[in-house]
Amino acid sequence: MSPDPFIPAAAPHSSDLADPIALYVHWPFCVSKCPYCDFNSHVRAEIDIEAWRDALLSDLAHEAALNGGRPLSSIFFGGGTPSLMPPRIVEALIDAATGHWPATSDIEITLEANPSSVEAARFADLAAAGVNRVSLGLQALEDEALRFLGRAHDVREGLAALDIAQSVFARVNFDLIYARPGQSEADWEAELARGLSFGTDHLSLYQLTIEPGTRFATLVAQGRLTPADADHAATLYEQTQAMTAAAGIPAYEISNHARAGQESRHNLIYWRYGDYAGIGPGAHGRRRGLATLRHRKPENWMNAVGRNRHGLQSEEPLDPADRAREALLMGLRLVEGVDLERVGRLSGVPIAALIDADAVARLAGHGLIRQEGRRLRIEPAGMLLLDAILPEVVAV
Structure with missing residues (x-):
């Protein structure tokens, strides 16, 4: 028996079995590697498309067998550049997923796309x-900035792809990267005003960060690239919040903005745990209290699927503190x-042990965080x- 009566002997997992789940499908290939990107993306001269279809379907079937019976509320094709996938492969995966799980009536099916003319030509077939729903990697609305970011498209091509996307898909997001040097x-x-004028209901607006292992990190180390000053980046962030709120697309997450009801349902599953x-x-993945991880390198993943009919590298149980922290x-x-009562229920950690009450009180006095009953939220200034705030207030 557990020594704490709040924590059952069979520890709860991160979601009730009646709750919907989400599916993420990773397509790891890109035409080229962007200098800021630390995602699991790879450039390959040749790809055996049929072998990849079969391997993804096998990996999907294995995961569904372990996590079946629950409604599926979203599918997200990420990468890499999943718009390079032939639409028939996308269709096969959607059909298989909605065969394994009962789809909700309003299932959201998102695909990340680069705004090249070649990929935009596939949008109708993907629909x-x-x-x-499509998430378009415009990244900038200036040609010089696009060259700096290593993007293959120019502004004209990007906006043409956006026009096609808006005519084909019910919901469109596009990304922009700001706080660029200079x-x-x-x-x-x-x-940003130009971006807001295009009328999409969702925007992902990211500050340029220098990630370890990227080309930009090498340039910074060599003194050939100077990132934006932190105070200047903060000013641009505040400018972003004000402009998007005024346009009716306020932030609902630190870098994501949407009109009411147009939030990314897929990402909300992550953020709501x-x-x-x-x-x-x-x-x-997160499956019934387990953290799952697939082999990272495409060839290693393919070999694992060939051996085991799945690409799992590990599946580790998360203890209550891990679940609460996540x-x-x-x-x-x-x-x-967050609703602290819900976090306590899902993780098995007593509510009093989740947060440092003294740190919350101190930061609340500075207008950085607010606690109202069981709900804890970061204030806009925070x-x-x-x-810096998270390590202060998260006690587990």
Whole structure:
């Protein structure tokens, strides 16, 4: 018997079995590697498309057998560049997933796409395959910035792809990267205003960060690239919040903005600490209290599927403290914050042990965090300091 009566002997997992789950499908291939990207993406001269279809279907079937019976509320094709996938492969995976799990009536099926003319030409076929939401990697609305970011498209091509996407898909998101070296407040104001004028219901707006192992990290180490000053980046962040809120697309997560009801349902499952299945190279998942991880390198993943009919590298049980920590770290990214009672119930950690009450009181006095009953949320001013605040308040 557990020494703490709040924690049952069979520890709870991260979501109730009646709750919907999400599916993430990783396509690891890109035409080229962007200098800022630390995602699991790879460039290959040749890809055996049929072998990849079969391997992904096998990995999917294995995961579904272990996590079946629950409604499927979203599918997300990420990468890499999943818009390089033939639409028939996308369709096969959607059909298989909705065969393994009962789909909700409003299932969200998102595919990340690069805005090249070649990929945009596939949008109608992808919509016919079942994709109903596309996330377009515009990244910038200036040609010089696109060259700096290593993107293969220019602004004209990107906006043409956006036009096609908006005519084909019911829901469209696009990404922009700001706080680029040399970008002024006036530069970003003009660029973001242009982006807001396109009328999409969701925007993902990321500050440029220098990730270890990337080409940009090498340039910084060599003194050939100077990132934006932190104070300037903070000013641009505040400018972003003000402009998107005024346009009716406020932030609902630190870098994501949407009109009411247009939030990414798939990502909300992550941030609200629901269960999700992850298949394909390097894909993570959360399944009934287990953290699952697929082999990262495409060839290693393929070999594992050939041997075992799945690409799992590991599946590790998460103890109550791990689950509580993950739920808090993810949930506090959201403007809505977290329900501490729910986190305690899902993780098995007593509510009093989840957060440092003294740290919360201190930071609340500075207007950085707010606790109202069982709900804890980061204030707008605190979002700028989120990485510093989280270790202070999360006690588990």
